[in-house]
Amino acid sequence: xxxxxxxxxxxxxxxxxxxxxxxxxxxxxxxxxxxxxxxxxxxxxxxxxxxxxxxxxxxxxxxxxxxxxxxxxxxxxxxxxxxxxxxxxxxxxxxxxxxxxxxxxxxxxxxxxxxxxxxxxxxxxxxxxxxxxxxxxxxxxxxxxxxxxxxxxxxxxxxxxxxxxxxxxxxxxxxxxxxxxxxxxxxxxxxxxxxxxxxxxxxxxxxxxxxxxxxxxxxxxxxxxxxxxxxxxxxxxxxxxxxxxxxxxxxxxxxxxxxxxxxxxxxxxxxxxxxxxxxxxxxxxxxxxxxxxxxxxxxxxxxxxxxxxxxxxxxxxxxxxxxxxxxxxxxxxxxxxxxxxxxxxxxxxxxxxxxxxxxxxxxxxxxxxxxxxxxxxxxxxxxxxxxxxxxxxxxxxxxxxxxxxxxxxxxxxxxxxxxxxxxxxxxxxxxxx
Amino acid sequence: xxxxxxxxxxxxxxxxxxxxxxxxxxxxxxxxxxxxxxxxxxxxxxxxxxxxxxxxxxxxxxxxxxxxxxxxxxxxxxxxxxxxxxxxxxxxxxxxxxxxxxxxxxxxxxxxxxxxxxxxxxxxxxxxxxxxxxxxxxxxxxxxxxxxxxxxxxxxxxxxxxxxxxxxxxxxxxxxxxxxxxxxxxxxxxxxxxxxxxxxxxxxxxxxxxxxxxxxxxxxxxxxxxxxxxxxxxxxxxxxxxxxxxxxxxxxxxxxxxxxxxxxxxxxxxxxxxxxxxxxxxxxxxxxxxxxxxxxxxxxxxxxxxxxxxxxxxxxxxxxxxxxxxxxxxxxxxxxxxxxxxxxxxxxxxxxxxxxxxxxxxxxxxxxxxxxxxxxxxxx
Numbered sequence: 139x140x141x142x143x144x145x146x147x148x149x150x151x152x153x154x155x156x157x158x159x160x161x162x163x164x165x166x167x168x169x170x171x172x173x174x175x176x177x178x179x180x181x182x183x184x185x186x187x188x189x190x191x192x193x194x195x196x197x198x199x200x201x202x203x204x205x206x207x208x209x210x211x212x213x214x215x216x217x218x219x220x221x222x223x224x225x226x227x228x229x230x231x232x233x234x235x236x237x238x239x240x241x242x243x244x245x246x247x248x249x250x251x252x253x254x255x256x257x258x259x260x261x262x263x264x265x266x267x268x269x270x271x272x273x274x275x276x277x278x279x280x281x282x283x284x285x286x287x288x289x290x291x292x293x294x295x296x297x298x299x300x301x302x303x304x305x306x307x308x309x310x311x312x313x314x315x316x317x318x319x320x321x322x323x324x325x326x327x328x329x330x331x332x333x334x335x336x337x338x339x340x341x342x343x344x345x346x347x348x349x350x351x352x353x354x355x356x357x358x359x360x361x362x363x364x365x366x367x368x369x370x371x372x373x374x375x376x377x378x379x380x381x382x383x384x385x386x387x388x389x390x391x392x393x394x395x396x397x398x399x400x401x402x403x404x405x406x407x408x409x410x411x412x413x414x415x416x417x418x419x420x421x422x423x424x425x426x427x428x429x430x431x432x433x434x435x436x437x438x439x440x441x442x443x444x445x446x447x448x449x450x451x452x453x454x455x456x457x458x459x460x461x462x463x464x465x466x467x468x469x470x471x472x473x474x475x476x477x478x479x480x481x482x483x484x485x486x487x488x489x490x491x492x493x494x495x496x497x498x499x500x501x502x503x504x505x506x507x508x509x510x511x512x513x514x515x516x517x518x519x520x521x522x523x524x525x526x527x528x529x530x531x532x533x534x535x536x537x538x539x540x541x542x543x544x545x546x547x548x549x550x551x552x553x554x555x556x557x558x559x560x561x562x563x564x565x566x567x568x569x570x571x
Numbered sequence: 572x573x574x575x576x577x578x579x580x581x582x583x584x585x586x587x588x589x590x591x592x593x594x595x596x597x598x599x600x601x602x603x604x605x606x607x608x609x610x611x612x613x614x615x616x617x618x619x620x621x622x623x624x625x626x627x628x629x630x631x632x633x634x635x636x637x638x639x640x641x642x643x644x645x646x647x648x649x650x651x652x653x654x655x656x657x658x659x660x661x662x663x664x665x666x667x668x669x670x671x672x673x674x675x676x677x678x679x680x681x682x683x684x685x686x687x688x689x690x691x692x693x694x695x696x697x698x699x700x701x702x703x704x705x706x707x708x709x710x711x712x713x714x715x716x717x718x719x720x721x722x723x724x725x726x727x728x729x730x731x732x733x734x735x736x737x738x739x740x741x742x743x744x745x746x747x748x749x750x751x752x753x754x755x756x757x758x759x760x761x762x763x764x765x766x767x768x769x770x771x772x773x774x775x776x777x778x779x780x781x782x783x784x785x786x787x788x789x790x791x792x793x794x795x796x797x798x799x800x801x802x803x804x805x806x807x808x809x810x811x812x813x814x815x816x817x818x819x820x821x822x823x824x825x826x827x828x829x830x831x832x833x834x835x836x837x838x839x840x841x842x843x844x845x846x847x848x849x850x851x852x853x854x855x856x857x858x859x860x861x862x863x864x865x866x867x868x869x870x871x872x873x874x875x876x877x878x879x880x881x882x883x884x885x886x887x888x889x890x891x892x893x894x895x896x897x898x899x900x901x902x903x904x905x906x907x908x909x910x911x912x913x914x915x916x917x918x919x920x921x922x923x924x925x926x927x928x929x930x931x932x933x934x935x936x937x938x939x940x941x942x943x944x945x946x947x948x949x950x951x
Contacts, residue, residue, distance in 0.1 A: 182714035278595045282617065282932065350708060351780055354933075361932070362602060498780045499708025501933045502617060 152247045159236050159247070167382035168198030173484075174491050181495045192435050192444035208371035213276060216368065220274035225369065225376035228267025232383035235261040239390045240315050242400045242475030253314040254302060254395070258295075261346075261387055264380060265291045271377070272365035283364025286354045286502060290345060293509040294352075298342035298388075300517030304335030305395040307524050318399030325406040329396035331542055334520040334549050336396045338513055340489070343388035345509070348381060350494035354502055389486035390479070397482045400475030414470075417477045418459035425451030511560045516553045523549045591615060595932070599628045603706045603936040606946030610923075610935065617931045622924050626917075629950035637910035642668050642742060642877040645907070650736035652914060653948040655698050658691035658727070659890040661740045666821055667886035667897035668742045669871070671879045678823070678865045680744035685823040686757060686860045687730065687739055688888075689853040693764070694723040695891035695943075696846050696853075700771060703843070703940035707784050712774055719767050722760050729756065742877060744870035754861040761854045768850055775843075785840035789926035789938040792837060799925075800918045803893025805942065808845045809837030815889040822888075827859045839941040846943075878905055892916050892943050912951060916944040 172187065172194060179186030187194030212221055238253040240246040250256050265288065272284020305328045309317045321327055329336040345352035354364075361367065366377045393399055404410040428448030435441035458477060461470040500508065523545030530541040598609035607628035613621035633652060637645045649664045650657035662684055669676060676684070701716035724734040729750055731739045739745075775781045791801070793809040806813055814831045816824040832848035834841030881903040887896035893915025902908040919942050926938050 178710070182711050183718055184714060278593055282595070286617075350710075353708075495711050496774075497709065498704065498775075498778065498784055499933070500780055501784055502931060504780075504783050 155245060155247045156237070160233060163233065163236070163383055163386075164202070164379055165198070166386070167379050168202060170382050170385065170487065171201070171378075172198050177488070177491050178495050181492075192431070192440040192447070195443065195447060202375070205372055205375040210372065211368075211370045213368045215276040217274040217276070220270050221368075222373075224267045224271030224274060225373045225380070226267070227270065228264050228380035229376045229383070231260055231262075231264035231267065232380045232387060234263075235387045236383070236390075238314055239387070240318060240394065240399060241390075241479050242472050243315075244472035245476055246315060249313055249315045252312050254306065254312045254317075254391070257314075257387065257391060258299060258302065261384065262291070262295055264384060267377075267380065268365050271369065275365070275368035277368050279361045279363075279367045280365050283354075283361045283367070286361075287348065287365060289502075290348075290352065290354060290505060290509075293506060293514070294342045294345035297338055297509060297513040297517050298346055300514065300521055301335045301339035301342060302391070302395060303521050304332045304517070304524050305339075307521065307528060308332060309395075314394050314399075317394060318401065321398045322401055322405060327396060327398040327401075331538070332396070332520070332524055332546075334516065334546060334553070335524070336392070338517045338520065339392060339396065340486075341513060342509075342517075343392065344490055344493065345505070347384045347388055347490070349385070349490050351497040351499050352505060353494075353499060354505060385487050385490060386483060389483035392486050393479060393482035397486075399482075400471075400479040402474065402478050414462060414474065415459075417474060417481075418455045418462070421451050421455035421458060425449070425455060507560065512553070512556050515556055516549065519552045520549045592620065597935065604939060605702065605944055608920075608939065608944065608946055608949070610939070612927075612932070612935065614932065617933075619927050619930055619932065619935060622927050622935075624920055624923055626920075626946070626949050629946045631951065633951040634910050634912060637907050639906065641905045642879070642907065645910070646740075646742065647736070647738045649912075650738055651947060652912070652951055653695075653890065653892065653895075653916070653945045654736060655945055656691050656695040656891045657736045658687050658739050659695075659888065659895065661738060662688050662822065663886065663888040663890065663895045663897055665740045665742050666888065667884055667899055668877070668879065670886050671882065671884040671899055671901055672742075672873065672877065673880075674743055674871045674873055676744040676871055677868045679867045680740075680869045680871075681823040682826075682860055682864050683745060683749050683753075683869070684740055685827075686753075686857055686864075687727070688822065689856045689860070690723045690726060690757070690760075692853045692891045693850050694720045696850050697723075699846065699891075699940075699943045700843075703937075703943075704775060704781075706936040706940040707781065709775065709778075709781065712771055715767070715771060715774075719760075719764065722763075726753070726756050726760065729753075741870070743873040744868070746870075748869055749864070754864065757857055757861050761858050764854050765851070768847060768854075772847060776847075782840060784933075784937060785843055785941075786838055787836075788839040788930060788934050789941055790836060790838045791922050791926055795925060796837065796922065799921045801893070801922050803889070803891070803915050803919065803943075804842050804845045804849065805893065805919050805922065807832065808834035808842040810835055815887055815894055819887070821886075823860065824856070827856050829855050829859075839937055842941050876905055878903060887913065890915055892945070892948070893919055914948040914951065916942070916946075916948045917951075920944050920949060 175197075176186045176194070187197040190197045190200045212218055235257045237247045238250050238256050240249070268287045268291075269284045272280040272282075272287070275281075305317070306312065308328050308331055309320050311317060311320070348354075363369075366374055369377060398405070402413055404413065425448045428444050428451060432441045432445050432448070435444055458473060460466055461473045524542070527536075527538070527541035527545040530536040530544075531538045592613055592615050595612045595614050596609070597612060598604035599607040604610065609625040609628065611623040611625060612619050631651070633648055636648055640648070646661060646664055649660040653660050665676075697716040697720045701713035704712040727737050727739065728734045730753065731737050731747055733739075791799075791805070791809055793806075793811050796806045796809040796811060801809075802813065810833055812831050812833050815821070817831055829852045830848075832845050832852065834845050879901040881901055883898065883900045885896060885898045887894050889895075894913065895915055896913035898909075898911040898913070899907050900909040923938065923942060926942075927935055930938070
């Protein structure tokens, strides 16, 4: 018995974390959807969901219940086993990738020494779910969506991988936790050291998660819903969950690698330590706003729900503030780390949404041209540039900053050249054959 | 059972497939076919090598119904053809019957008709812009467009009580006198609208993705457009300066100063620019028209029972989508002997196959959008 306990003891905490993530992620995804709808409504001069709960706050739950009790349709002629398996594959791959992500100095399921490689590898598996689902549906729309998806993900995976390498060169390790610690030591986020890499990763990650303007695999106006055309009910919800989980994953990778992970902005500067009060203050204001809105709710129940949300915010504010008091200061890093990390992830996702509601959709050939003729070459040149800068730094004792400025400028020149050439080479599609 | 004749397109052959070709059936239930258009596409990969439009899902036999209704009774039916531009349809029909009877609407009625029809043109183009942008993936312009369209619909509602299928005009003039604030409402709308159009253009015209998605897509030459009988913004974007409002002025169009915008390349981008400019010109017409609305009666002196003399008439107007023509044969009774409608959407849709060949699936929706078809009008 003791042997068993001893065996499990080191695995206990990760197990708890894993349960927390698996339990909370669907809820989180649901609320990201709500957030997206609210942001979309804000940009489109309307209100968005307002009916279920105060300001639509219970909408995700209502949606989840609706999806659960919907009729489960498997189209005739579909490959039942694969049709059944595909969404599970997608969602499993997306969730597995969360395992190596550090949500804070204390909250990480496993600090793998090959962390980033594991995340990239596992999240690429998700594409099987899409391709198989598209194929198994026995529908042309699904098939076209799956094919687009396969081509798109493979090409943009390359660009994203190259962009990640640029960050890895600076860190010199694949361990996600170590990457963040190194950024703390060097006192600068890698987004500032490798801006081109960060930009390429931003674009490529939008494409990887099938978000507009790269949402061709599920282009609504063309392919109805792409690979998920034939899916309905809970299976469809699984695909949706996978998509939003993937957004969290790419956001988390970007936050870890380029945006200093769980670190507070200017974490090294003592003079800016007052920023530590920001999380608590923010939650306090949010809670206060909820209470301010309570009497204005049309239905009393809604006011009650809003008050509960306000209390939750205040409780969070209390926790975030309490850890600033000296006796609890040990836990400060853990709690505030989680806050900053999630904030960065959400800001990253916000950029996704912002772009989605601003841009029209690329066409497939334009998407591939952008990937292969621009992003991938730029990413490769950027990796070479950072390599050169590091050689200058280590061998020739240049300062790291001037060396990187020189190579970044060179990379940008190459990018401008590529953009010009690409524009000239762009042949119009034939109108008639 | 008798064999049902099917349309035969020898060059399309959507039934005979090559080894790597598939048939993709778009519609009639599809988010981007603007109603119930069904398009059968022959695809090589994603490239369209053949297409066939299958229509008729919204066929209601409007022309046949006309033969069993009196002239006034049929008027509301035409509102249901192009249901996003009901006012224009009504104007065409009323003017056709007036021509048949040899009466003319009084000047006041004609000016008010012009104002409402031009507002309807703006509303129709706004809806086109919003859905077209939505098809190409830009979600946001739709809501901006609907916001402005709402203002126009409110003016209609104030004028005649209905927003969509308005039945705003009557044969011989107008049923309702203009409400007191009409000029002010139109002026307020027109004042704001200039800025709003600029706002849409800001979102789209310079946008690289938008330009990439529309430039060189669905090109149709001026000659082809003429051969196919295309009208409206389609033919104007190909460089043909053809507008019924200028060629055969009706209502009060001969009193106002405005331009007919034309394009050069006949591609989707030019059609987009032409329609944007048309909205500005319509605004110009409205502003001029409200300056000076003549006083006087709003209804010509016609009997309660309409009995046009035997004969036939063809009258066409420039609807938002192109030339909308009514051919009416009268046998001297209270009901038309035959009504034949020339809907712009139906005839513009002919150009679809020519436009779509060689493009990708994504362009198909862009082309359906740029044709600005309304299936109620195509199928009638």
